[in-house]
Amino acid sequence: MPIPILQGTLDLMILRTLATMGPQHAYGIASRLQQVSEEALNLNQGSIYPALVRIEQHGWTRGSWGRTENNREAKYYTITRAGFKALNEETQRWRQMAAVVEKLLTEEP
């Protein structure tokens, strides 16, 4: 049973993908997410679009049109300096959050 995406985590995952893989198009990002999650995520490829426009409007990525190796046109997203900063902050926040939740879950009553 695939798990739904936790609210607000998609932005972080996309930023992280772009930071590690360099400029990517929407298809590349979506495929990467599915691959990493080993199909555990309930993710239509189309459902990353709102997140893409959101982070672009925040100024965390910049989009530009380019060509793939197979000479197909595609819109490539590049993470910006502000994007790296946001990624750092979001990562921190996620870790803290996850740690708190984990601690609560493992703590003896």
Place this chain on the structure above:
Amino acid sequence: MAHWRRIVAKLRSLLANKRAEDDLAREIASHLTLLADEFERGGMSPEEAQLAARRAFGGVEQAKQAHRDERSPLWVEQAIQDLRYGLRTLCKSPGFTITALLTLALGIGACTAIFSLVNAVLIRSLPYGDPGRLVYLYTPNRQFKLPDEVFGPAYRDFYDLKRDSHSFQNMTAFGQSVFSLASPGAAERASVARVDGEFFRTFQSTPELGREISSDDNQLGHENVAVISHALWQSMFGSTADILHRSLLLDGKNYQIVGVMPQGFEYPHSTDLAYGESQYKTTQVWVPLALTPQQTVDRDNSSANAVARLNPGVSIARAQAEMATIMARLDKLHQMKGWGGLVENFVDSTIGQVRSLLWLLLGAVSIVLMIASGNAANLLLARAAGRVRELGVRVALGAGRSRIVRQLITEALLIGLAAGTIGVAFAYLFLRVLPRLNPGNIPRLNEASLDMRVLLFTIAVSLLTSALTGVFPALAVSRINLTDFLASAGSRSVAGAHTRVQSALIVVESALVVVLLASAGLLIRSYMNVESVDTGFSQSTVTVNIGLDPRYGHPQAVGFFRNLFLRLQALPGVETVGAVSSLPLSNSEDLRMFVVDGYPNQNTQLAEVRWMTPNYFSAMRIPLIAGRLFTADEKPGAHTIIINQSFARKYFAGRNPIGGRVSRQDDPTRWNTVVGVVGDVRHTSLEEPAEPQIYEPDMEFEGGYITIRSSLPAKSLAANVRAILHSLDPNLAAGDIQTMGDLESEASARRRFQTSLLSVFAAIALFLALVGLYGLMAYTVSRRTNEVGIRMALGAQRSDVVLLVVKKAAFLLALGLVSGLVATWFVTRAIQAFLFGIGRHDPTTILSVCGLLAVSGVIAAMIPARRAAFIDPMQALRAE
């Protein structure tokens, strides 16, 4: 930071919406291609690969919509759609749009104009530091039954108060004088304020050039310095830079100019002091008060004007309590007892008198605006009914009701804001005309302008109007019943509900009109009453105020005037030349306490006293009632006086006043003999009955008002007078040459102002309401064409059809009239204070108002009624 950036991006995407859409479509297409490529590489056929790609991608439209929702703020996008749609529909029916626009623009314009007045006069702060802490100080003596504001403190009391009080940060005493101000080639009369060293500090106003008048300047021997106004610096000195090296000639004495006040500081204005110099609107020169040692210790002449600034945190009530305590102590030192202390709010004194007038006007324009909104709402309603088919189809196709309501409100907003813009233009025109309407005694009226606050007000009013206008149609339309609509094939399922709302609006409008018309009617009747007041003097008498400067000693002055009288008398057409110490309606007079022989005298009896030459009564056509007038050989030692009818009625009731004896209270044994009784004259104001009056002969007239009765037109006589004055003394300062009619007209200017404005508003309101009534009737007729056709086919006469329509109009009008009369009964309480010689329920006025509305209403309804009567039944039936 990132947050606002996102908002900007969202808004930008709205502007570049098409490009963003294209970009998105292209990106999704490329995404699908890449996916399909991948599936093909996995061994699928191209068709299979494309299907698989779509499956993997999910809903394309959903992704697009999610993208859109994320990309741009939803409500803005829809609002823009509504706006576009609204503009398009409004442009499609220009007749409707223009009518609604102009109606609302008229209402909003009137509101804006009056609010700009309210803003200038009541809201905008006075330019005296923190004016809320300024107060006037008085030492009233209630025994005299005179207004408290007559009693400024005596100087001795003032200085004792200043020494002993702790409530005030600053206290200043000042006086007013009229000086002859010599300017190159001529001389003019100027109102000069004589101020102590703390005057400018109290008002927290500093000169724009030079320095203020200091305490040192107030030492005797140092007092020949002057501070001038910005206006005088411009007009007399051409704004010269070396103004501080110039001097002024005031009453023949040289005053070194030490400072120039900034524009806007011209205190005291004629409207500031209830009992000050009222002939000169502003103060142009300030000189030191420079009290003599005798004046400083004088406790009995209540003569100064006193203004103080409260210490921070001190309330008026606390200052009042302190002042009352100190005055209770000082009262014991007075010869006459009964002096108290009074602290009055400065701002209230300055504008309090016109506050109610301005609120009245604002109330009146609000009613006009409400009627205008009602009309516009009716127009929208009528149109919505015409659009039932369109709106019904939209509802049937699944448009949300809220969306349709929003659509209608957007249209109302468009009309409201456009009307607001036109309204501002109307208000601008009004402000251009305003100086001509200025009655002269409303402070700062000419400073009315369309500033930021006024524009914000207009925007608020426009929005409010739009809401009022839009809410009725929106409610009506949201009640469209889909089943009924479809069942009746979309014709007129909501028409009934509509006309009920519309009729209710018409009833409310006519009720409001009744209120306005009645108020205007009562004010007009009051104005007519004031105009027909018997002033007791002739309006055509020409007057001029002449004061000689100290170059003239007493004998020279007397000689000058004797000569002047002879020269004037010799002018062809001149009948009589008289002179008096102070004219009626000129706001200046002397009051005297007196004793009447053979009357139970009280020690607070006051009468006005005027000194005049024997010809004064004849020049003013004041009639002799009994006894004789003064003659040219009246002996100064004979102590003869003339009294007016009011005096005779009160103090010689049942006796013959001629030969009666009157003396001054402070010199009770020197009796004056009454030789004549003359008619009452309205001296103080047109609206106050005459007070007891004593006239004394002045055989050695040396300054005051000359009064001339002649058969010449006032203009040419004025030119002659001016020429004679110039030939006698080219350096002489003479005041304006006016007829008594001019003075009378000035005295009724405020009433004329309020009456004409309110009448104009009432007329606009009536017009709007009639347009509304006509519109509703025309609409009803057009909706009922079919019914009328059937009635006529069944044998109804044309007159029956007319009656059918007019009867409905008459019913609405009658309802409006009755509710309007009920409202009027209560509302006229607000204008009670503005009425003169008429009750607020005056039946004649109320009946005329009802008649006017009924007749004009029926006429407005007749036009569509006649149209209905000429409906061709055949055509009407076929049209269905």
